[in-house]
Amino acid sequence: MPPFRISAFGQPFRRFASTGAGSVGRQGGASAGGGGGGGREARDTIFLHRPLRLIIFTTKYLAFTHLFLEYGFWPSPASGPSMLPTFEVMGEWVLVSKWHRLGRGVSVGDVVAYNIPINDEVGVKRVIGLPGDYVLVNSPESASDAMIQVPQGHCWVIGDNLPASRDSRLFGPVPLALIRGKIIARAKPNWDFQWVRNPLRSPDQPSDA
Amino acid sequence: MATWGGAGRRLRFFGQFTHYLIGYATWLPPLIWFNTSVAQITFISGPSMYPFLNAEYHESRRQDLCLVYKLYARKDLVRGMLVTFRNPDDPYKITVKRVVGLEGDVVRTRAPYPYEYVQVPEGHVWVEGDGDRSKDSNYYGPISARLITGKITHILSPWKRAGRVKWWEHPERPGVQKARA
Numbered sequence: 001m002p003p004f005r006i007s008a009f010g011q012p013f014r015r016f017a018s019t020g021a022g023s024v025g026r027q028g029g030a031s032a033g034g035g036g037g038g039g040r041e042a043r044d045t046i047f048l049h050r051p052l053r054l055i056i057f058t059t060k061y062l063a064f065t066h067l068f069l070e071y072g073f074w075p076s077p078a079s080g081p082s083m084l085p086t087f088e089v090m091g092e093w094v095l096v097s098k099w100h101r102l103g104r105g106v107s108v109g110d111v112v113a114y115n116i117p118i119n120d121e122v123g124v125k126r127v128i129g130l131p132g133d134y135v136l137v138n139s140p141e142s143a144s145d146a147m148i149q150v151p152q153g154h155c156w157v158i159g160d161n162l163p164a165s166r167d168s169r170l171f172g173p174v175p176l177a178l179i180r181g182k183i184i185a186r187a188k189p190n191w192d193f194q195w196v197r198n199p200l201r202s203p204d205q206p207s208d209a
Numbered sequence: 210m211a212t213w214g215g216a217g218r219r220l221r222f223f224g225q226f227t228h229y230l231i232g233y234a235t236w237l238p239p240l241i242w243f244n245t246s247v248a249q250i251t252f253i254s255g256p257s258m259y260p261f262l263n264a265e266y267h268e269s270r271r272q273d274l275c276l277v278y279k280l281y282a283r284k285d286l287v288r289g290m291l292v293t294f295r296n297p298d299d300p301y302k303i304t305v306k307r308v309v310g311l312e313g314d315v316v317r318t319r320a321p322y323p324y325e326y327v328q329v330p331e332g333h334v335w336v337e338g339d340g341d342r343s344k345d346s347n348y349y350g351p352i353s354a355r356l357i358t359g360k361i362t363h364i365l366s367p368w369k370r371a372g373r374v375k376w377w378e379h380p381e382r383p384g385v386q387k388a389r390a
Contacts, residue, residue, distance in 0.1 A: 060239055063239040067238045102300040118333075119331075119332060153297050153298040153300060175300065175353065176300040178353065
């Protein structure tokens with residue numbers, strides 16, 4: 001006599017058979033069809049009668065969700081005038097691809113989400129310089145036309161709306177380690193889903209316009 | 210059921226094997242979360258914190274094993290703490306150094322930094338290694354506090370130096386004008 005009952009699929013429900021005296025009665029007069037039914041019955045009450053199982057399941061579920069948001073895709077609201085006209089001031093939702101975190105696969109022209117070096121917020125800006133590139137330190141219309149070479153391991157970010165953007169012109173090059181991910185899609189305020197693409201093209205490619 | 214025989218036993222084994230495999234695999238997300246957000250143990254490589262860490266660097270190839278405490282890593286930073294942070298030169302490297310200056314402090318720099326005095330900007334810290342050969346803030350300048358990922362709280366191996374990392378017993382580094390106590 002096997003210590004566990006076989007369901008219609010040939011897979012033993014040994015877990016459920018060990019719940020105690022309650023299931024022994026079910027184990028008694030069973031058929032293959034009844035096995036599936038008996039298992040289903042045990043599964044319905046399994047969380048209510050065993051709170052530890054519920055806690056463990058919830059912990060695993062939350063941890064999996066955290067991993068997905070941290071290393072997969074992270075949808076998030078975004079607001080602010082610094083990326084007009086690419087993103088609206090209010091009511092925008094963006095999808096951040098976490099595969100591009102720490103600057104992996106990020107190229108000039110990409111919009112990235114990054115940890116702002118001087119405070120605790122997350123910024124959304126466009127990368128215009130990677131390590132080794134020469135970038136203008138101030139705005140093009142300012143008095144100074146000084147340029148700087150982006151140091152190793154850093155990037156230079158600016159917003160699309162230069163007058164209303166606090167970016168690398170204020171706090172300098174951003175370490176690539178602070179990049180949370182690349183913005184790959186946006187849902188405009190009326191939930192119109194749209195891919196965010198890198199606008200840069202090489203001279204021989206047709207332009208987007 | 211009596212006629213299943215060998216095929217039934219193999220199917221049962223496979224079913225049970227997959228069942229347990231998936232059961233154990235579902236523990237990976239909570240463990241990964243614990244490792245990245247709560248605490249982690251790691252080997253220390255290099256002589257940049259000699260002799261506080263890797264005190265046997267010149268005698269053997271043995272590396273110290275340390276506990277990195279990651280909860281609230283950027284909160285309550287004190288001058289003299291040992292912190293782990295993502296290297297500003299290479300985002301895939303985690304570096305261990307001592308916090309020497311907090312934001313607002315004026316630090317008298319050492320070679321090869323190009324300026325003699327530097328005021329640590331807002332949101333940044335000045336880190337230095339204890340050893341001679343150390344690529345620290347004197348090389349790449351003040352680092353953003355948001356790069357900090359954890360604090361070294363305990364040494365686990367070798368046994369004779371195991372225990373709480375008493376960073377506060379290390380002598381203060383001269384040449385730091387504190388912005389606040």
